[in-house]
Amino acid sequence: MSGQQEIRYLGVTPPISTDPPKESDVRSSEALMGDLVSLNQFESEQERKVRERLLSNIAQLVTKFVHDVSIKSGMSEKVASEAGGRIYTSGSYRLGVHGPGSDIDTICVCPRHIYKEHFFGEFQDMLRAWPAVTEISAVPSAFVPVMKTVISGVEVDLLFARVNLAEAGDKLDIEKDEILRGVDDASQRSLNGPRVTDMILNLVPDVATFRTALRTIRLWAKRRGIYSNVLGFPGGVAWALLTARICQLYPTAAPATIVGKFFPIYYQWSWPQPVILKKIETGPPNMQHSVWNPKLDRRDMAHRMPVITPAYPSMCSTHNITASTMSIIKKEMLRAMQITDEILKNPGSSWMGLFERADFFSMYKTYVHVVASASTSEGIKDWSGMVESRIRTLVQDLENTDNILTAHPQVGGISNVFYCLTEEEQAAASQGEVSPELLNRKEEDIKDVQFKEGENGDDTGTGPRKIWTKNFFIGLEIEKRPKDGQGSRVLNLFYPSKRFCSACQGWDKYNEMEMSVILRPAKRSDLPPYCFPDGQPKSKKKTKRGQQNGSTDVGMGDTGEESSQGPSKRSKATPSEELSQISLTTTTETPRPTSSPLTNGVPLPNGADPVPPLTTTNGSGSALPPPPPGIENLPPLSSTSLSGFATAANGVVNSADRNTDGLVVLNANSTTNEAQAAS
Numbered sequence: 199m200s201g202q203q204e205i206r207y208l209g210v211t212p213p214i215s216t217d218p219p220k221e222s223d224v225r226s227s228e229a230l231m232g233d234l235v236s237l238n239q240f241e242s243e244q245e246r247k248v249r250e251r252l253l254s255n256i257a258q259l260v261t262k263f264v265h266d267v268s269i270k271s272g273m274s275e276k277v278a279s280e281a282g283g284r285i286y287t288s289g290s291y292r293l294g295v296h297g298p299g300s301d302i303d304t305i306c307v308c309p310r311h312i313y314k315e316h317f318f319g320e321f322q323d324m325l326r327a328w329p330a331v332t333e334i335s336a337v338p339s340a341f342v343p344v345m346k347t348v349i350s351g352v353e354v355d356l357l358f359a360r361v362n363l364a365e366a367g368d369k370l371d372i373e374k375d376e377i378l379r380g381v382d383d384a385s386q387r388s389l390n391g392p393r394v395t396d397m398i399l400n401l402v403p404d405v406a407t408f409r410t411a412l413r414t415i416r417l418w419a420k421r422r423g424i425y426s427n428v429l430g431f432p433g434g435v436a437w438a439l440l441t442a443r444i445c446q447l448y449p450t451a452a453p454a455t456i457v458g459k460f461f462p463i464y465y466q467w468s469w470p471q472p473v474i475l476k477k478i479e480t481g482p483p484n485m486q487h488s489v490w491n492p493k494l495d496r497r498d499m500a501h502r503m504p505v506i507t508p509a510y511p512s513m514c515s516t517h518n519i520t521a522s523t524m525s526i527i528k529k530e531m532l533r534a535m536q537i538t539d540e541i542l543k544n545p546g547s548s549w550m551g552l553f554e555r556a557d558f559f560s561m562y563k564t565y566v567h568v569v570a571s572a573s574t575s576e577g578i579k580d581w582s583g584m585v586e587s588r589i590r591t592l593v594q595d596l597e598n599t600d601n602i603l604t605a606h607p608q609v610g611g612i613s614n615v616f617y618c619l620t621e622e623e624q625a626a627a628s629q630g631e632v633s634p635e636l637l638n639r640k641e642e643d644i645k646d647v648q649f650k651e652g653e654n655g656d657d658t659g660t661g662p663r664k665i666w667t668k669n670f671f672i673g674l675e676i677e678k679r680p681k682d683g684q685g686s687r688v689l690n691l692f693y694p695s696k697r698f699c700s701a702c703q704g705w706d707k708y709n710e711m712e713m714s715v716i717l718r719p720a721k722r723s724d725l726p727p728y729c730f731p732d733g734q735p736k737s738k739k740k741t742k743r744g745q746q747n748g749s750t751d752v753g754m755g756d757t758g759e760e761s762s763q764g765p766s767k768r769s770k771a772t773p774s775e776e777l778s779q780i781s782l783t784t785t786t787e788t789p790r791p792t793s794s795p796l797t798n799g800v801p802l803p804n805g806a807d808p809v810p811p812l813t814t815t816n817g818s819g820s821a822l823p824p825p826p827p828g829i830e831n832l833p834p835l836s837s838t839s840l841s842g843f844a845t846a847a848n849g850v851v852n853s854a855d856r857n858t859d860g861l862v863v864l865n866a867n868s869t870t871n872e873a874q875a876a877s
Contacts, residue, residue, distance in 0.1 A: 208401050209446035210474055219452035222545035226454035230414060233549045239297045239413055240807055246847075249291075249302065251822045252330065252349050253843045256356075257285045258829040259328070260306050263321045264366070267312055281309050282367030287843040288391035289434055292862070293399065294807065294846030295413045301353035304843065305388050308358070309366045314343060314384070317358040328826035335579065342387050350823035359388040368838040373397070373865065375482050375510045386487060386511075392842075393509040394435060400864055401475045401508060402442050403449035405850050409807075410453035412441045414549070415460060422530045422556045426609040427515075430523040430590045436505045436515040440464060443473050458542050461535035465528060472504040478512045487511035503527070520594050522604045530556075558608050559722065559729045560736055562673035566596065566605075566691070567720045568698075571628035571667045573712045578613075581705075581713045582668035586611065588701050589670055592717075595694035596672065602689070604675035612669045612728055617641055617662040627665040628714045632726055671729070674719075691719055806849035835860075 207213050219227075234240070241249075264283030269275070289303040290296040306317065318338045322345060325331050333348035345356040362380030363370070371377065372393060378386050402408040415437050419425040427433030432440070444460050445451075451459070467473070470492075480489060489511045492498040498514065502524050505516045519527075537552050559565075570585040572578040589607050596605035616627040617639050627636060644662050676689070695717045702708070702715045727733040840860025850862045857863055 207446070207449065208403055208475075209443065210477060211447075213449050214447045216450050218450050219455065222542075223452040223455050225545040226458075226542055226547075227410070227452040229546050230454050230457070230549050231410060233553075234410075234413055234417070237417065237553065239417060241296065241298050241300075241847075245298060248350055248822060249352060249845075252352060252354070253285070253287070253302070253304070254835060254840070255328075255330075255823065255825050255829065256304060256306075256349075256354070257835055257839060257843060258832050259324055259826050260285055260308070260321070262828055262832060263316075263324055264308055264312055267316050267320060271311055273311075280365055280367065281311075282365050282370065283308050283312075284366055284368075284370055284839060285843050286372065286392040287845065288395040290416075291845050292392060292395045292843075293412065293438060294405075294409050294848070294862075295416060295438075296845070296847070301355060303355050303357070303391060305357045305359055305391055307366050307370065307372065307389070308360055309364055310360060310362050311364075312360060314338060314358055314360070318343070318345070324826065324828075328824075330823035330826070337580075341384075343384055350821075357388040357391070359385040361385070361389075368836055375479075375485070378487060378510070379482065379485060390507070390509055390511075390513075394507045395438075396862075397508045398438055398442050398475070399846060399850065399862065402445045404445070405846060405864070407451070407453050407456060408442060408445045409846060411445065411456040411460070412438055414453070414457050414552075415441050418534060418552055420609075421553045422534075423558055423609045424523075424527055424530055426607075427518055428587055428590065429607045429609055430518045430520045430593060431527065431609065432503075432505065432516055432519070435507065439475060439505050439507065439515060440473060442475055446475065454542065458538045461531045461538060465531040465535055469503050469524075470501060472506050472514075474506045474512075475508045478506065479510050481510040490514050518590055520590065520605075521597055522593055522606060525604060526606055557736075558606075558671070558673065559725060561606070562675060563722050564674040564676055564689070565720050565722065565725060566592075566672040566674065566717060567630055567725070568592075568670040568672070568715065568717050569628065569630040569667055570670070570702075570715050571665055571713065573663070573665065575615075575664075575666055577709075577712055578666035578668060580707065582611070582613075584705050584707075585668070585702050585715055586670060588698060589672070591701065592694055592698045593672060595697060596674065596691075599689075599691065599694060601677045602674055603677055604673075606673040606675070608671040608673070611671075614667045614669070614728065616665045616667065617644060618665055619644065619647055619662055624663055624665055627667065629716050630667070630669065630718070630726065634727070637727060669726070669728075671725075689719060691717070807847045 260283040264281050265278045268278035268281045273281070284307045286292075286305045286307065287302060288305065290300055291302045296302075306321070308317070318336050322334065322336055325334055325345070325347060328349070330350045331347055332351075333346075335346040337344050337346070343358055347354045347356060360381065361370070361372075361377055372389055373396060377389065381389070399405055399408075416425065416434070419432070419437055424431045425433070425437070427436070441456070441460065444456050444463060447463075448456060448459055472490075478489065478491075481487060487510070488495075490498050490504070490506055490513050492501070492504075497517075498504075501514050501517050501519070502521070503516050503519050504514045506512050507515055534552060541547050541549055541552070568585065568589070570578070570582045572581045593605045593607055596602050614632075616623070616632065616636055618624040618627055618636070623633075623636055626632065641662070647662060674689075698717055699715055703710070722735050725735070730736070837857050837860040841857055841863050844860055844862045846862045848859075848861055850864050851857050853863055853865045
């Protein structure tokens with residue numbers, strides 16, 4: 199169209215603004231980066247080297263693994279050497295937004311003659327022979343089969359993908375959709391980790407700006423307790439997709455501006471209109487992977503806040519969100535919007551108020567307390583993880599219970615180990631009824647004390663018995679008492695409690711002699727001391743009955759003997775009343791250094807992160823890991839192989855550039871939308 203300038207853009211709509219950053223935007227971004235550094239959000243140089251070394255070692259070990267299995271399968275040395283075997287990273291590490299102590303999601307891609315049984319057999323044996331590996335927990339039957347490991351102090355989740363190709367070497371291109379042809383569902387899910395991550399990096403206008411903004415959003419979400427896919431909140435992928443879409447709408451904006459626009463846009467978003475980075479594609483011909491489509495699939499139609507992955511097959515990354523978690527997310531976005539507005543009005547001011555931790559145990563008067571217990575440290579890991587995976591269903595059942603408006607799950611839970619001297623203490627600990635004596639007891643205090651059991655309290659000849667527990671809490675917003683004071687105020691949790699415990703005990707690895715789970719309601723004043731920093735609830739000013747989160751005192755119904763009449767529908771209360779009470783405080787948590795350790799508060803020219811001058815080791819050791827046995831004579835990794843598991847924190851290069859350093863490669867030409875005219 200004459201008189202109009204054509205511009206290229208990323209995304210499904212034209213950008214809202216292409217104005218360059220103002221000086222005030224740059225100052226706010228510098229202050230934001232300074233706060234992120236002071237909050238220890240960047241790994242040290244030594245930690246970076248440890249991660250890079252162990253990933254290189256894993257890559258070589260995978261190559262050796264594929265070679266050895268190929269030889270055992272009767273292949274020639276030449277064919278076995280060319281079979282390859284590659285690793286790719288995904289998630290926060292690949293995006294370059296990880297911090298000290300973060301884990302690394304690593305996908306091991308093998309040719310078609312390597313099977314899952316080989317991965318959890320021979321490759322696991324190789325890992326166990328590596329002195330740097332201190333922990334291995336294999337879960338071959340999981341929805342996405344995984345080996346959870348700790349290598350040189352770094353948590354590494356190893357996933358397996360088998361492609362339908364004879365070789366998986368440097369020529370392998372997992373970004374092409376054809377790579378999914380003929381693969382099983384588990385391999386497809388594993389491969390889509392790095393495929394989605396890399397496509398996000400390709401679909402943002404400026405990777406460095408995106409990563410700074412995403413670091414901010416991730417830290418905010420974690421501090422406010424709304425970062426957990428398993429509990430019904432957005433997870434890491436969803437927050438990355440949401441941030442990337444704002445970057446598309448403001449392609450030339452500074453990081454502070456992206457963060458400032460993030461909250462009002464999504465608070466006012468017309469849900470369930472989906473958030474997408476590119477047009478949803480149906481994939482290559484004759485490929486049957488299911489693609490998100492609410493017009494054809496009733497399950498997709500039920501998604502409340504759909505955030506769709508860009509790589510084929512597109513899926514909803516937020517399908518777990520419930521009515522309660524959606525209202526909590528919107529409430530937190532309103533709070534964040536009000537705080538960021540004040541920060542941006544004063545360029546250069548601190549962002550610490552945005553990152554203030556949510557005080558979950560002061561939010562409600564009534565809670566549901568779930569206790570998962572086990573008699574071994576290994577048992578509690580799998581058992582508590584399984585119980586946590588059922589919490590979201592419990593939240594949905596609570597939402598459908600009379601008098602409950604909102605069920606707010608706490609993210610993270612609280613772990614404890616108790617040293618019990620009697621059967622009574624053992625039973626009390628497993629039910630969450632812990633005396634002050636038992637709570638404060640330490641192993642060194644009772645070295646020579648014997649465990650007593652039976653009615654007579656006879657010594658067993660053994661020391662104290664340990665009970666490992668993981669405690670989960672759900673805050674309940676209770677419907678306000680009617681003005682006339684009439685009507686029942688009993689909170690009956692029989693149905694949700696029975697359904698939840700039955701689901702947990704139906705686990706195929708459940709052992710009733712070693713594991714237990716209980717659910718019980720509790721007022722805030724009756725919560726265990728370990729829920730509060732000083733051991734007891736904070737005293738609160740008296741308010742009119744029913745004004746504190748609608749959590750008026752109610753009678754506790756029987757949770758185990760008397761059945762309710764089943765769930766009933768009720769009208770949802772609008773959040774406007776509660777939202778108006780949110781505090782606008784922007785007090786700092788930790789003062790930012792007076793002189794910023796960064797010269798201009800922005801990453802290096804190629805998009806790499808600045809390295810903090812004061813290095814710390816949090817979660818990873820200071821020494822480089824020793825190489826695994828058997829890789830000494832292997833050739834060094836190629837730059838192509840290195841780029842497959844590199845992190846964007848070291849910078850990115852375009853596909854046309856010479857990538858001698860093995861950095862993340864952007865293939866923008868293959869994912870950018872066609873040129874469009876914006877009026």
